Each structure stands twice: as C-alpha cells, then as structure tokens.
Amino acid sequence: MHQSILVYRSYRYLKWAALLTLASVVAYALHNPHFPPNGGTWLGYTLGTIGALMILWLMWFGVRKRRYNEGKVKLEDWLSAHVYLGISLIIVATLHTGFQFHWNLHTLAFGLMVVVIVSGMFGVFAYLRYPQLMTANRRGQTLRQLMMTIAEVDTECREIAVKLGDTVNRLVLDSTENTRIGGSIWRQLSGKDPDCATERALSKVRTEVRADASASVKDESRLIVLLGRKSELLKRARRDVQLKALMDIWLYAHVPLSFALLAALTAHVISVFFYL
Ligand code: HEM
Numbered sequence: 242m243h244q245s246i247l248v249y250r251s252y253r254y255l256k257w258a259a260l261l262t263l264a265s266v267v268a269y270a271l272h273n274p275h276f277p278p279n280g281g282t283w284l285g286y287t288l289g290t291i292g293a294l295m296i297l298w299l300m301w302f303g304v305r306k307r308r309y310n311e312g313k314v315k316l317e318d319w320l321s322a323h324v325y326l327g328i329s330l331i332i333v334a335t336l337h338t339g340f341q342f343h344w345n346l347h348t349l350a351f352g353l354m355v356v357v358i359v360s361g362m363f364g365v366f367a368y369l370r371y372p373q374l375m376t377a378n379r380r381g382q383t384l385r386q387l388m389m390t391i392a393e394v395d396t397e398c399r400e401i402a403v404k405l406g407d408t409v410n411r412l413v414l415d416s417t418e419n420t421r422i423g424g425s426i427w428r429q430l431s432g433k434d435p436d437c438a439t440e441r442a443l444s445k446v447r448t449e450v451r452a453d454a455s456a457s458v459k460d461e462s463r464l465i466v467l468l469g470r471k472s473e474l475l476k477r478a479r480r481d482v483q484l485k486a487l488m489d490i491w492l493y494a495h496v497p498l499s500f501a502l503l504a505a506l507t508a509h510v511i512s513v514f515f516y517l
C-alpha cells in the first residue's frame with residue numbers, strides 16, 4: 242500500500258465518508274424526539290442499521306481481498322473506501338446511541354468497534370511509514386545481505402580471536418553461536434536483546450585484552466572494531482525485524498476483534514428486539 246490509497250481517485254471515498262457523516266450529523270441535529278435521543282428512535286434505528294450494514298461490508302473486505310479475479314471494483318477502491326467509511330462509522334454509531342453509554346453488552350460492541358477502527362488506523366500509518374524507515378535503516382541492503390555481512394564479520398572475528406588466547410576466543414565463539422535476531426513476538430517488537438552475546442563479548446573483550454599485555458595491539462584493536470561493527474549491524478537487523486513485526490501485529494487485533502465485534506453486534510441487535 243502506498244500514499245495513493247489515501248488520495249485515491251482524488252479523495253473520492255473521503256468525500257463519500259464526509260457526506261455520510263454530515264448527513265448523519267444534520268439528521269441528528271434536526272431530530273427532535275420528546276425524550277433523550279437513543280438507539281430506539283426512528284433515527285436511532287436508521288443509523289444503527291446503516292452502522293451494522295457498514296460493519297458487514299467492512300468485514301467482507303477479508304473475503305474480497307482473497308479473490309484472484311479483479312472483479313468490477315478494484316481492490317484499491319475497496320481499501321480506500323474501507324479506510325474512510327470505516328472511520329466515519331465512529332460518528333454514525335455514536336449518533337445511533339444518542340450518546341447513551343452504560344456498562345452493558347451494547348457498549349461492549351461499541352468498544353470493540355472503536356478498537357478495530359483504531360487498529361486499522363495504526364495499520365494505515367504502519368503501511369505508509371514503516372517501509373521507508375526499513376529502507377533507510379538497511380541502507381539499501383536487503384535483510385539477507387545484512388545477515389551475510391554479519392556472517393563475514395563473524396568469520397574475521399574468529400580468525401583474529403584464535404590469536405588472542407582462550408578467554409577471548411571463547412567470548413568470540415559465544416558471540417558467533419549465541420547471538421539471536423528476532424525470537425518471540427515481544428522480542429521482535431522490542432527490537433533489542435538485553436542478553437546479546439555480541440554485546441557481552443564486546444564489553445568483556447575490551448577488559449580482557451587490556452589485562453593481557455602479551456596480546457598483539459593491532460589484533461586487539463581490530464577485533465574490538467569488528468565486534469563494534471557487528472553490534473551496529475545487529476542493531477539494524479533487529480530494527481528491521483521490529484518494523485516488520487509492527488507492520489504485521491495490528492492485523493492480529495484488527496481481524497479477530499472484528500469477528501468479536503460481529504458476535505457482540507449480533508447479540509446487541511437480538512437483545513434489543515427481545516427487551517424492547
Ligand atoms: C441493526 C442495527 C442496530 C439496531 C436495530 C440497534 C438497536 C438499538 C436500540 C434499540 C438501542 C436502544 C437500547 C436502549 O435504549 O436500551 C440501541 C442502543 C445502542 N446501540 Fe444499537 N442498534 C444497532 C446497531 C448498533 C451498532 C452498529 C452499534 C455499534 C457497534 C450499536 C451500539 C449501541 C450502543 C452502544 C447503544 C447504547 C446502549 C446503552 O444505552 O448503554 N448499535 N441500539
């Protein structure tokens with residue numbers, strides 16, 4: 242997804258969404274029931290029905306995006322409309338309730354809707370922002386190339402370390418074998434490893450070689466430079482993994498919670514028909 246989704250067809254779907262929002266606000270302002278406005282007035286039912294139909298349509302996007310044939314309406318149109326109409330749903334649904342919120346199932350449906358919408362907004366932000374950050378962070382390389390550079394630095398470190406005694410050798414071996422990029426979802430999202438074997442090696446090698454007067458000064462400083470370089474490359478690789486994880490994570494809220502919303506909404510509609 243790129244910028245064009247938001248400006249797509251000269252903001253056509255933004256205009257539709259603005260029109261729908263405006264019409265709902267005007268209808269709400271002109272609506273004058275003899276009791277506080279709520280979901281049970283004729284306007285309440287109308288806005289509620291529009292809102293529920295919009296939710297069904299927004300969910301249908303999941304089906305539409307998996308179809309291979311183009312269809313009459315392009316996927317870009319679907320997504321652009323999904324984004325703008327999805328946001329306008331907040332206004333439509335709020336006016337439906339007449340601002341009457343209590344701790345009940347109805348408000349649960351509303352809350353789920355808000356979380357789905359906010360996660361969608363984050364998704365759009367992530368799709369627009371993070372690919373650029375990823376390219377800048379990798380300085381034109383792919384993640385694979387970055388990993389290959391790390392492997393090359395590792396080989397050089399090992400070659401030097403064998404000349405610098407057992408302790409240094411062990412630390413460098415540990416850095417080669419036990420440095421992790423990624424891992425659990427939390428580790429990926431954090432973009433850091435608090436127990437990084439390379440960081441450990443870098444700080445210990447610094448003190449170790451200082452204590453060992455017999456070691457060659459040239460090899461020592463080369464090793465420290467190389468470990469520093471590896472540490473910098475690792476930071477970039479972890480940042481890359483972090484940005485990728487951020488681009489994926491929101492969908493884990495967006496999609497399951499939209500199903501939870503559908504269930505709560507069904508229960509809401511059934512319950513109001515039973516109790517009214
Ligand atoms: C076919 C669609 C819908 C119908 C027929 C409908 C019906 C109603 C009715 C009759 C009420 C008034 C209940 C009362 O005063 O006790 C109500 C309230 C409410 N509705 Fe809907 N609704 C629909 C869609 C939606 C949607 C899409 C949402 C948002 C996700 C929503 C959220 C709420 C909330 C939060 C309230 C206020 C509950 C409260 O007073 O605490 N409804 N709805």
Ligand code: HEM
Pocket residue numbers: 296299300301302303304306323324325326327328330354357358359360361362363364365492495496499502
């Ligand atoms: C209650 C409102 C919404 C519902 C029920 C809903 C539901 C869905 C569903 C079911 C999908 C398909 C995901 C899949 O199957 O992979 C989807 C995709 C998406 N939604 Fe929403 N959505 C809502 C609102 C929004 C809003 C307000 C935004 C943005 C501001 C948004 C942004 C997106 C994006 C960018 C995708 C595409 C994800 C991809 O293809 O990678 N959604 N949404």
